[in-house]
Amino acid sequence: MRAAIYARYSTDLQSDASIEDQHRLCLRLIDGNGWQEAETYSDRGLSGASHLRPGYQRLLEDARRNVFDVVVAEGLDRISRDQEHIAAFFKQIRFQGIPIVTVAEGEISELHIGLKGTMSSLFLKDLAQKTHRGLEGRVRKGKSAGGITYGCDVVRDMGADGFTTTGERRINESQAQIVQRIFQDYSHGLSPRNIAAHLNDEGIPGPRGTWGASTIYGNQQRGTGILNNELYFGRLVWNRQRFVKDPNSGKRQAQANPPEEWVIEDVPDLRIVPDDLWNAVKTRQEKTRNAAISDGIKKLGLTKRARHLFSGLLTCGCCGGGVIQVGKQYYGCSAHKNKGTCGNRLTIMRTDLEDRVLYGLKEQLLHPDLIAEFTIAYQEEYNRLAGSIQQERSKTERDLAKLESKIANLINAISDGVFHPSMKEKLTELEARKVEFEGIINSVSDEPPVLLHPGLSDVYREQVANLTTALRDPSSQAKATSIIRSCLSEIRLIPDDGKYAIKLVGELAGLLALGASQNEQSRPGAACSRLCSTALVAGAGFGLCRTIVVLRKFK
Incomplete structure (x- = not known):
């Protein structure tokens, strides 16, 4: 046999x-x-x-x-x-x-x-x-139930019982910086695909070698992907899903568990992303999902991201229609190109449009009145913070005086022969609070705060002057572009004697009101009005650039 x-x-x-x-x-x-x-x-x-x-x-x-x-x-x-x-x-x-x-x-x-x-x-x-x-018990202690999370290292230490500890983690500082960068880039408008491409180009290793869009965006319902991992927010979520074996293939299939079965624990020591950044990412994800699906029908084009600085903001000053690319480097009226219903035949080179707008912004942002307003706003905020710190110190000094009085009373009572075991515990507690109060007071300087750094206005001028450079720099382009686009709701291209006059509409236009002349600011009704738009009209070069202030009653 x-x-x-x-x-x-x-x-x-x-x-x-x-x-x-x-x-x-x-x-x-x-x-x-x-x-x-x-x-x-x-x-x-x-x-x-x-x-x-x-x-x-x-x-x-x-x-x-x-x-x-x-x-x-x-x-x-x-x-x-x-x-x-x-x-x-x-x-x-x-x-x-x-x-x-x-x-x-x-x-x-x-x-x-x-x-x-x-x-x-x-x-x-x-x-x-x-x-x-057993895994649930480990999670309820704030420990890992298994697996490796990007941004954290597994800690293997010898416990007091002689066995190796399991489930312990600590933040990996280098990977944590990459996680913060991903959140910042996404909040500034970059797509997960572009973020992954930039990380791969720089040779930064990902969780599984190279980066992919799915690694970053993942699945929101399952909590997968860098942007959906609540551990970066200081919250450990476990039991979102269970795995059931497919009887046909023998492979495990993930099935979602109802939220009431989730196990959630706070782990603040593993937090990487601050509140404001986390909320900004969640807000953008929500907007993206709402724009992508409406009544079960996908809105094609609404989730398409702008390729250039002012894409999607341009409108024709004649017909009110959109201004689109009519060539590789030129913008023109879409109604004229596609329907022939608009008589606006003018085109403008994309780089010329961007340079003119940015030049006008720099000229206005460097106006002395705007620099003065920036200085005043900085002073007010700094004074407010400095004042709150001094108030906190004064309050702490008063609390310390009351505490020392209590300690003195206890010591006098003990000296007079009145003693109870609980008095020793109370005295130890008061002494500990005294040390805490003294530390707070010593950490606050007695010197009056510097209200304004002498070179602050120069720093402001330098940053504004480098506006164009910042928009061309890949490292800061996403953030700068996101800020400028968020301040503009519309850019109108108005034909004017064979050239385009450019009118900006949005919050940034309100910012530029500070650059208006004193005469305009002192006009009747100016105190209760705000700037709606700013028009940049270019003749033969940028030297003829002028600003037209359009005022609207504040409602």
Whole structure:
């Protein structure tokens, strides 16, 4: 009789030496029956719940080819723990006329298949419940339930009991900076695809080697992806989903759990992204989803991101229609190009438009009145913060005086012979609070705050002068573009003597009101009005640029 040995171990139950141990027991059974060892089939570190095991499949294939006459194993659960699979294995092997003999049960019959198959299935279910219970207990302590999160390192320390700790994590500073950069870039308008491309171009390794759009955006409902991982917000969310094995393919499929089954714990020590940045990303994600789906129909084009600085903001001053690219580098009226309903034939080069707008912005932003307003706003905010700090110090000094009075009273009472054990605990508590108050007071300087740095206005001028450079720099382009586009709602191109007059509409126009002349600011009604738009009209070059202030009653 040619005997085939099958051995298997599962990583969460046994060690690698288990294969050799099983082989030794099976060989002893073979020798006792006078059989001859044919071949050993083994699967290392694979669960018995799956039939997609190389050694197991090779055993079935060789059984069909009559390579052996009997199958020997330590126990029936080594062959499989799935009730359906063990029954199918028994049918196929018996169809070939090959008996199954184990060290634990002897020769296998239909009775063994029914009983052992049921017991193995119950064992797997019980094991899954105990594992889930243990992981939940670990999560409720703020520890990891398994897996590696980008931005955090797994900590392996020796505990007081001599065992290695599990579930501990700490922030990886270098990866945390990349996480913050991803959140900032997305909040400034970059798409996940562009963010991934920039990271790959710079050679920054991702969680799985290279970066992809799905790695960054992920799935919001499942909480996957960098932008959806609440651990970066200091919140550990576990049990969002469960895995169920597909009976046809044998592969695990994720199924969402209801929110009431989620386990949520605060882990502030693992927080990477601040509140404002997290909320900005969530707001943009919500806007993107709302724009993408309406009444079950996808709004094509609404989620398309602007390729250039002012794309999507340009309108024709004649017909009110959109201004689009009519060539690789030129803008023109869409109604004239596509419908012929507008008589505006003028075109303008994209770089010329951007330079003219930015030049006008710089000229207005460098107006002395605007610099003065910036200086005043900075002074007011700085004074407010400095005043609140001084107020906090004064309050702390008053609290410290009351605390020292209580301490003195307790000491006098003890000196007079009045003592109770609770007085010692109270005195220790008061002394600790005294040290805390003294530390707060010492951390606040007695010197009056500097209300304004002498070179602050120069810094402002330098930043405004470098506006064009910042918009051309890839490292700051996303942020600068996002800020400018958020301040403009419309850019009107108005034909004026064969050239375009450019009128800006939006909040930025209100900012430019500070650059208006004193005469205009002192006009009747100017105190209750605000700037609606600013028109930049260029003649022969930027030297003829002038500003037209359009005032509207404040409502």
